[in-house]
Amino acid sequence: MSAAMKQVVLAAYARGNPQASDFRIEEVPVPRPGAREILLRTLYLAVDPLLRFSVDETTLTGASRMELGTVMVGPAVSEVVASNHPDYAPGDVVEGRSGWQEYCVLAPDRSDYRGPPRKLDPALAPVSTALGTLGGPGQTAYEGIVKVGRVQAGETVVISAAGGAVGSIAGQIVKVLGGRAVGIAGGAAKCAALLELGFDAVADYKAPDFAAQLAAALPQGAEVYLDNVGGDVTMAVLPHLKRNARMPMCGFIAYYGVGMEGPGPDRLPGFYRQIMNKALEIKGFAGIFAGQKGLEDIAGWMKAGQIRFAESFVEGIEAAPEAFSSVFSGHDHVGKLLVRVAAEA
Template sequence: MSGTMKQVVLASYAKGNPKPSDFRIEQVPVPEPGEREMLLQTLYIAVDPLIRFSLDEKLLSGASRMDLGAVMVGPTVCKVVASNHPDYSPGDFVEGRTAWAEYAVVAPDQSDYRGPPRKLDPSLAPVSTALGALGGPGQTAYEGVVNVGRLKAGETIVVSAAAGAVGSMAGQIAKALGARAVGIAGGEAKCKALLDLGFDAVADYKEPDFADQLKAALPEGADVYFENVGGDVTLAVLPLLKRGARMPMCGFIAYYGVGMEGPGPDHLPGFYRHIMAKGLEIKGFAGIFAGQKGLDDIAGWIKEGKVRFPESLVDGIDAVPEAFSSVFSGHDHVGKLLVRIAPET
């Protein structure tokens, strides 16, 4: 396939929260697939916050780090344009980890730890859900609620960043299990959206009476805290956790742009007191462990109408740097934020 395409490369390492200027749009030739390779047209790019860990000049955690000038990589849904691999045919829809580019060449036999691109059946659900409810975020939410949090019917869970892709799924999964779900989000629109998704109560962390809202929403405390944020939000939740509460730690976005030591004051002594006094069980996990069982359960709940998959879309590869940066600087999107690069047909 001849012609040119656009791609997003790393222009500078992020200092604190990423900025659009940390990235650069380049025009390059469309690549050609080699032996046992395939050419993919990118349909959707997921601007996942965990990508932030690869943008530090000095690697602080995780196993990846982008080099300056390198093409950004992340979760995508693509359509096979040309294939020299026997397992894939032109017209197939796939989900995988590919370049932030309009087209990408992939060698399925040499894929990363996630394995070769996953084929999608567009008759089961919109293919975009492979990056949300029926993909990594859905599996992460399932893992945290069901396997790490061990939430039971009749218990109460409180979810931070509840309007995001993982948080919105975590609350809905909790409801499907017969539990009570309280969501924490920023802004009236997001809080209303959570109530529309079935959350029992919400608290707006942007309001000055946030702590009082949270106490009112958790009159008997919480059995599980699905942690996505850290910072002042977590400090407000800790006193409201029941003795023996479980805390699946999925993320800490308040600190993603902070080094190994953040600004004071040091809240660690108080945190330790809560852990000891209440016998809290805290477990960090990277998600995407639920596997096929989690996806099957979520698909069943979607079919039964117990779980919905809110998505927010912005269009065009030129919008990727701004969309990714907005994840850290505040936005009004609810559910999974995706950049639509090309139409599905």
């Protein structure tokens, strides 16, 4: 084990979309675990969009705002390299909010709201999936499609940000349930990847004929809209929703960095009109609190070959700031975007 490690700290609050320059790479000594603590070696980091709520200059909802100069928060998959806790042994692989650093000391007895680090079974699936398909994104997709969306066989479900970690899983769950999955993604490469994952139709929101593509993909409309985006994409989908359609809402990335009042124009009156005229059922939810049932079902579907996990990787902890920035500026990665910090043992 080296005497020093690298960590990523927040150097400046984001003004608009986060930039790599908002972060700083520091070299510090590798910490030592104390009583009932464990030392973790980070294998994979997740650059989740929701982390933005911690670093925006404008304080919004979500995770508590970070202090400048502190290690960037976020979930990671790590290997236990030393343990003074009876529940963990060297060689165990765990998932927890250990932040953007090569090594981390955690005290399982003083864990955060998500509980102590979750032990992973490498025989079940690649451990990286604990940050995607078998992690928070998988739980969110399950909650949105199964619980909130209540998707039934034969129904059409349209999914925004379908090329992302949540959307790519959600579309596959729709297919497992016997529904028709229509994905909205940015760029021809992402749309092609969704068709390979089993989506029935796609629409490229970056294309000049997006509206026509969406209309062609939804000739009979849709019963469910899983909304990850808001903004122009949602406004384009609304006319295609059937009466009594359900709209699970788990994200609004089009409005990240925007306070209570956006730059305009005010489209809320038209939105309200659609809600009333079509008797839409809209519900926001936080899928990461959905419990283990969804992950167990997804694991079973993966074992049966009904769901594939889509992952993309960048290499080295130094790549984390740029990878996080790319989540908001557009990239070609499909599925969960991860930073591979170290090789698995």
